[in-house]
Amino acid sequence: MNFKKQNPINQQKRATFGLGLITAIVVIPVLLILGVVFVKGISVIDWNFLTTEPTNGLREGGVFPAIVGTLILVVGAVVWSVPFGVATAIYLVEYSPRSRAANLVRLAILNLAGVPSVVYGLFGLGVFVIALKFGASILAGTLTLALMGLPVIVTSTAEALKAVPDRFREASLALGASKWQTTRHVVLPNSIQGILTGIILEISRAGGETAPILFTVAAFYLPRLPQSIFDQVMALPMHLFAISTQVPNIGLDVRYAVALTLLFLVLGINAVAISIRAKIRKNRIW
């Protein structure tokens, strides 16, 4: 027998090296993209760029309305999708019988995650903008984004609920609590982390998407802040798309600056959610 070949310490070393190498292959392109965007865009970003409106046919001025618009869209999408998504997940995991119909619903929701975002955009145009007569508006846009985010919220919430051990549910029921009380006071408080993970994913996606907001809310040029949920807004991804394809003679550095602003914005919102999650994780006791 050749024990040298089977040496667990060597195997451990090889595994560490191999997995580290693969991680590096994954991480390096991401860092490169971030680095290029940062280096090429940072020179344009100053206080003026972040706080003023675009002027001269988008060629000059800042991106303030687009920042505000993106913030509104992200928050709106989360506000719509979280209550509905969490409620749906609770029903699917805690209440619905383990039937073929319920499995079909689960499968359908999972598949929604694979629908291209432009299809959501067209659906939003047809249903919210035209049929429900919301017009191109914050209402129509956030509902469209929320719809797109639902599968992620439902799936991550459902997984979080399933991860709560059944013995907690049984202990609660054995004390005379109802199913809803058990869900509300025992299961949900222990699922917040997973729900927040879903929200974090949705923030990133809602912040960066162009297609769903293209027909439903985004304005090409609207140098003022919205007054109501029936107004249009500018949004950073749409703005980037506009200045990259529709407006000639705009410096590359401005485009990178817009992309960098979007990255920072999404990172900022996510940082809030991540820090809440970290705080909860610290208090978690099982």
Place this chain on the structure above:
Amino acid sequence: MVKEIIIKSLSVSYGNKQAIRNLSLSVEKNEILGIIGPTTSGKTTLLTVLNRMIDTIPSVAISGNVSMGDIDVLTTPNIHSLRRSVGMIFALPVALPMTIRENVEYGPKMAGEAKGELETRVKESLVQAGLWDEVHDRLDTPALKLSGGQQQRLCIARALALKPKVLLLDEPCSGLDPISTSRIEDTLSQLKNDMTIILVTNNPHQAARVAHRTAFMLKGELIELADTDTLFTNPADNRTKEYIEGKFG
């Protein structure tokens, strides 16, 4: 003696697997009834029938009659109130992931008990369960930081907070060390003054130590029920004798 629970020809099956066969017995008020028997003898199933936790198991069929005072256990529409008056302690302690105080308050709170009542109820229950001295200065720390034996006594306190008439214990000491076990046995001996206790155990010695009467179950049937002394010294059925002597288990 006043009868707390009367069970008549109870049968339970899961799918086509029969867990309890035509079982009849009655439990007297303020007694500790021990139930012994090997695994799959139907002991746990019997307990879960008594507080209807068996409802959480799909495809179960129950027949027979179980009455507790004027409550028909098998058909009562208000299972929440039934479960409050019939507390249940599981084999492994299940402290809920919240503080010690919140654990004890949980049942009364869900039952809509007034907030002012809770403070004294928490203390009473923890004293009754013999845990007060160990935790009174850290009621607001996580319950899951307690040791296994403390957690099990916390579970008892949590059930006691609902002032139950009956306490069901399903092998409550199976994961505990001898000292924790004897503390729980002491607690049970105290509690029988206030309630009726059914103690399922796969450790015959434990039944011998604390139970007034002991039932021996085998494959879903009640083989024998007698005063604990009689059952252990002079069993009527040969299978009881062999089980107690450790010939099978």
